[in-house]
Amino acid sequence: MRRITRTLVTAAMVAAVVAGTAGWASGTAQEPVTGPPAGTAEWRAAGLPDPELMDPAAVARFFAGLGPQERRRLVQAHPTVVGNLDGAPLDLRYAANARTSPETYPGARVLAHDARGRGQTVLVYGDLAKAERIAVLVPGSDVDAGRMDSLTRKATALRTATGGRTAVVAWAGYTTPLGVGLDAASGELAEAGAERLARFADGLRAAGVRPEPSVFCHSYGSVVCGIAAHRLKAKDLVVFGSPGMRAENVAGLRTTARVWAAKDPTDWIDRVPNVAVAGYGHGTDPTTPEFGARAVPARDAKGHDGYFAPGTSSLRAFAAIAEGDVR
Structure with missing residues (x-):
């Protein structure tokens, strides 16, 4: 029965992504570092x-x-x-x-580099020791030490949008899924990533970094953030393009952080079933009213990876959240 359920959930997710992206998506099993x-x-x-x-x-x-x-x-x-x-x-x-x-990495310093597996890297834009505001970006699938371009673009876009006042961390510090398959449908990699993310945030504090970060979580990265939420000392949790956070609502995250959610109308993630069965699927869509997150405008963002595009309302909102300009 478990195998049948797993197969059906995965098949539904893969079919949804194929339909949404007009292309084939495949997944290769990964072992978390x-x-x-x-x-x-x-x-x-x-x-x-x-x-x-x-x-x-x-x-x-x-x-x-x-x-x-x-x-x-x-x-x-x-x-x-x-x-x-x-x-x-x-x-x-x-x-x-x-x-x-x-x-x-132009403009960045390397705060962590682990060559094991596909490689994990943490980059810092700005001065963590002196910054009054800090943002941490947690990516979704297909990001590793050799494929950082999408994440570094988001990090530099956010830093620019804050006028360089916010130090931004591009945190590719966990083993991400490859493509869409069992790894993307399950929480195994997210659970390992959540442990590493919470420890990373604790490490910043221990090293003398005082501001609590705003944590921005994309796609499968929002699953990581959802699992880590009760341990993660953060000012804000911002999820976008999320398949779910493994919680029914904000209260289920057990966090004191403000929780925000964004999804643009053209994002294929909207076609992924918000189910949670036998350990597969990630539950409630964080952008639904019943989840209880604060809404981030994103109607002018394009696709699954366009939330940090220059000039978009989502990027402006992200910058305002990072800067503490919204309540």
């Missing part, structure tokens, strides 16, 4: 504290007890660990990832 950073075995062998036993606050305390020379030595000897330890000082993470990241 979890656990401590690459290089942890060597880190432990050097007598350093086990990353698996430290939360971000403990990581921050560890580095606070080191002198400048010890910190530099760790960056040189263990860059893949230092660069991906949530709670480590920002400047050390930037320095470590400058040593290991094979890509260069």
Whole structure:
């Protein structure tokens, strides 16, 4: 019975996407990247504290007890660990990832780079240490370290729309689904991503970043944000092009953040069934009145990936939310 249900839900989602995009969509099963950073075995062998036993606050305390020379030595000897330890000082993470990241991203610094799997990357536009407002962008399917273009366009568009006042984080910090298939219909990758997202946000706080972020969640990324919501210390949760957040309504998210939702009339996500059966499907459409999210105007956005296009009402609204200009 479970296999039949799974097949029917997936078939419905795939058929909906094909109909909505006039093309074929396929999915390839993905294994989420979890656990401590690459290089942890060597880190432990050097007598350093086990990353698996430290939360971000403990990581921050560890580095606070080191002198400048010890910190530099760790960056040189263990860059893949230092660069991906949530709670480590920002400047050390930037320095470590400058040593290991094979890509260069104009205008951005690399706050995390994990080469395992398809690769995960976290980019920062602006100065997290000094910014009064912070936005974190969580992408949906088909984004990884080698395919960041869509996410970086959104990040730079939002930073420009805020006049450069908001520091923007492009957080490709989890294993995303590829195409549309069982991974996109299930919550397995989102659950792993939610753990990483919540820890990342805790790590910013532990590293001295004080503003609570506005978190913008696209497509499958909104599933990640929905699962993480009760742990995620955020000012706002903004979902767009969402297949559901694995909650019946805003109250079910158990968050103190303001929750916003946008969907434009031409987005194919509108054709994806909002079901939740046997662990597949993601539930209520967040843009419906019964869900209870605040509406974000998006009638002039185009398609599933057009919400950050220059001049759109959705981008203007996103910028106002990030800047705290709406209540």
